[in-house]
Amino acid sequence: MMTRPFGKGRDVSELVSSLSWLEEDGSSQDGDESPEMRVRHGLNIGARMNSCTELGSEDMEEEEEEEEEEEDDEEDIGPNGEQGPKRRGPKKKKMTKARQERFRARRVKANARERSRMHGLNNALDNLRRVMPCYSKTQKLSKIETLRLARNYIWALSEVLESGQSTESHGFVEMLCKGLSQPTSNLVAGCLQLGPSPLILNKMEDNCGGSGVPTGHTLSYPSPGLPSPPYGSLEASHLLHMKGLKGPIYDQSSPNECSGGTPPYDGPLTPPLSINSNFALKQEPSPHESERNYTVHSAHHAHYLSSHHYPFSTTGSLGGPPTQASRYELPLDVTFDSFAPSHLITSQIGTI
DNA sequence: TAGGCCATCTGGTCCT
């Protein structure tokens, strides 16, 4: 198996550098191919050229006999190779109906497995999209861009950890956008340029009182020096959907506050990746993730919430709106439905 | 219409 667990001891930079091919064009992947792989490809292509029909295990045996015949044919070639091999009759045995059916059944089964495998892969990729700094159901990142952004994100966060650089800094955004296509860069930059927006917080507080929840709000944020439209806005729902936020931080809310009654998260604990409390909002999805929807605050916004309005402490204390907002259930397309236990996250935060 | 992205099919190879 090719899986290589990302062990505790493994440096983040190592991981990032291992993904360096993402910076290059897809075509360059071939250049990184090992000689063994090239041979494999050569064999694949060659084999494909020579045989485009059936090949089952039992058929292989039958073909071996035919190959022996072919070897005899080779003797007809002159010492200088001036004469091509004689081909007498069809190389392949004729497919009987039964063999065709067997082959077809195998193929159909294999196709279904492959489809399912690719769906699993796509689901995983989708989960990855959701923990990216900008996630939108309508503006879906392509596969390659998702991988690139993920790599950049890891890289940027590691820089934040090492150098104490702010997630609000221009450099953070630049790191995130490195090697991304222009549209994706615009998307990321637009999402990260979230200026202070007391409006949102006020609404969150106001609505907790039961006056209703604003839906469908589209909030535009100024993005000085960076391209914004059409990506420079976030729906308010992206900021308000924190339903089901669980763990010590949010569970400290008073019982008479807005309560959504979301069942506690019972999924497996996931490796925390957080540099401040807000990254608790972006825990890696659990295997059950496919049924859950949640969006992610941009790192910038998360930092903003943390430092300006939601004074999370590294010990998990919290005062104010997030608790309330987290209880909202908004009928919008993007939601926070569930999170990894934040006690795990906060325990990690304390080490930073 | 060209190019990008994607899903699917396919056959080869490797692994259990």
Next chain:
DNA sequence: AGGACCAGATGGCCTA
């Protein structure tokens, strides 16, 4: 032996 994984081929859809 059967399944997982891989990469090439192909066709559909969308957008500039």
